[in-house]
Amino acid sequence: MGEKFCVEEVGRGYWGWMSSMGPGELVEIGGRMNSERYLEVLKDVMLPSVRVAYPEGQIYLVHDNSSVHKSKIVKDWLNSQKDITVFEWPAKSPDLNPIENLWGQMVLNWDSSEIRSKKNLDNEVNKTWELLRNSDTCFNMVSSMKTRLQEVIDSEGYPLRY
Numbered sequence: 001m002g003e004k005f006c007v008e009e010v011g012r013g014y015w016g017w018m019s020s021m022g023p024g025e026l027v028e029i030g031g032r033m034n035s036e037r038y039l040e041v042l043k044d045v046m047l048p049s050v051r052v053a054y055p056e057g058q059i060y061l062v063h064d065n066s067s068v069h070k071s072k073i074v075k076d077w078l079n080s081q082k083d084i085t086v087f088e089w090p091a092k093s094p095d096l097n098p099i100e101n102l103w104g105q106m107v108l109n110w111d112s113s114e115i116r117s118k119k120n121l122d123n124e125v126n127k128t129w130e131l132l133r134n135s136d137t138c139f140n141m142v143s144s145m146k147t148r149l150q151e152v153i154d155s156e157g158y159p160l161r162y
Contacts (some may be wrong), residue, residue, distance in 0.1 A: 014125060017050065018099050021144035022133045025049035030121065035071035042077065047084075053152050059084045064097060096148055096160075098141035105137055 015033070016026040025045050029037065050059055061084055063069045078086050090096065106128045115121050132138070151160050 014103075015045070016099070016129065017046055018102055018141075019050075019053065020139045021053060022135075022138045023102065023129050026051060026129045027124065033068055035068050035073050038068045038071075039074050039077055047081075057083070060087060061085065061096065062087045062089055064093075089161045090122055093152075096145075096152065098138070098145065101141055102132065102138065105132065146159070 013029055014026055017024040027041065027045055029041075047059075061078070063086070068074065078084055106125065109128045109131060110124050115124055148160065159161050
């Protein structure tokens with residue numbers, strides 16, 4: 001998998017992806033995410049921005065089992081993309097999804113005293129996302145996947161400590 005491991009998530013009104021190189025593109029999602037909007041984000045944001053970071057080779061995509069991710073139009077489009085491999089992901093497994101931990105790190109790094117308006121929230125989200133670009137956080141999260149998977153096996157599927 002290495003550096004082409006790409007996970008994405010919709011969190012707190014934003015969509016973003018990450019790889020072991022760090023956070024990728026982050027976009028605000030206006031309103032509720034639906035299948036059409038998600039497909040638009042995949043086509044117009046995810047694929048082009050991943051290709052900037054990784055101009056060649058296979059893209060390994062992890063997304064959870066949200067109904068938006070599993071919709072027919074999204075599955076059909078992903079199946080038509082020969083350079084994208086989608087990993088099947090267990091339901092209700094946030095402890096396995098590194099980007100869930102990235103969202104958690106973002107919240108820990110926010111200055112909550114600054115979040116008093118939508119504009120301030122946007123500023124804080126973007127500032128924190130950029131700070132995480134200059135750290136080993138994503139590399140460490142992706143590198144820990146083999147250990148996390150073994151821990152799930154060892155715990156017989158019970159939640160992990162993450």
